[in-house]
Amino acid sequence: MFLVDSHCHLDGLDYEKLHANVDDVLAKAASKDVKFCLAVATTLPGYRNMRELIGERENVAFSCGVHPLNQDEVYDVAQLRRLAAEPGVVAMGETGLDYFYTPQTKARQQESFRHHIRIGRELKKPVIVHTREARDDTLAILREEQVTDCGGVLHCFTEDRETAGKLLDLGFYISFSGIVTFRNADALREAARYVPLDRLLVETDSPYLAPVPYRGKENQPAYVRDVAEYMAVLKGVSVEELAAITTQNFVNLFSVDLSHLCSD
Template sequence: MFIDTHAHLTNDEYPDLQNVLDRAKKAQVSAIINPSFDYESSLSASCLSEDVDFVYGALGIHPHDADKLTDEIIAKFKKIAIENKKIVAIGETGLDYFKCKTLPDIQQKSFQKHMELALELDLPVIVHCREAHQDVINIMSDKKYEGIRCVFHCFAGAEALLTFAIEMGFYISYTGNITFKKAELLRESVKKTPLDKLMIETDCPYLAPVPFRGERNEPAFVHYVAKAVSELKGLSVEETAKITTQNAENFFRINI
């Protein structure tokens, strides 16, 4: 069994969602975490989690849309999470300084509000970090975020962030880009990541693994991420599946 810890199932690229979910089941995907990127997708994620037994939701505003986060939305997220027990995380949130039009200070305020909500609800936070690792480290080092549970999703390979995550006991999640030809830095990160803090994801519809690179990604392809991790860690795919599934169950507090 596999758990895809990051799949954007409410994306417009899935008009055939039922077929996608059926293929995931056939590929032994036992659970999917469906994070959000704006308010509308958060509502959709909550609804989908209630409709599909093996799909769980997360609520959040992506850094690209951080300027759209309001106190009213935070209050609505809180209400949804309290009422829907299949909301298992806050996110995705974080910082993205790569060609992002939203100013860093606005992103940082949004990130902080997401983490405050996660702590209040006792939920983990799904963190997106792109070319912003030092600011992420600085913000998350604040004592007021002590005790927060965090996963750095679609980990990009920054050595300082990996070291910080390991020191803090945070989780690292890898996606299909570890199969790419020029992803040596990422593969080195996989080798350095403690097995008990490692998770796998597709980040679909993006980053389809080899041999599907360039195509639409989907949860059924998480097996290829597990295979790549297995080769780097000297494990069987079955061992990787068992370990990463247990890690995801522990992190999101779900029972599969």
């Protein structure tokens, strides 16, 4: 079985108390059949530091972007494009809109979101989208900037079935995290049942949002196995089938060749 953690922040894990190093994290993941990770950046300096921490690995790819909650300072769009064009970068982001925590940066968030999509279209790299309390603006910008030219994923999906449908109409993939296992997530589980298997991804968003039974602890890529097992039950398939389909979806979206790892 081969699982992919399609969204994690490997630079945010506790390497002082919980993990010896990145090798340790990836070994724990592999022991749960999680054999590939997409390490996601949230600032441009953070992207550089993350790549230095992780190095070049056959089982980790990178995204490059500026998170909507990190719009307090203006960044250099030309630098974003240069870094995003580097080898090993398979996606733009995470980007998007978050009006829940920082509504005061709404205009800057929207401008940044548009820049990410435009660069994604130019470089032919999909966008990884975060949205909170900003559904209508998120969908509008995706349409206006013709995101179908590069594709993308709404990561850590917490919206409703209707929103899922609108994203699917845009050709988007939808990624579910440990939140789907939370007791009060009935509406999210309904959306998860609705999204077709060929548009699903699974993720941890580690170190955040650990699934049950680890809720309240630091999340890590190994726990995407728990998300996958839970999703398999919701979708009425075996975890082996869900793993195979979500891994192929990841390959299709991010144009990543995993054949050398799948044959192990």
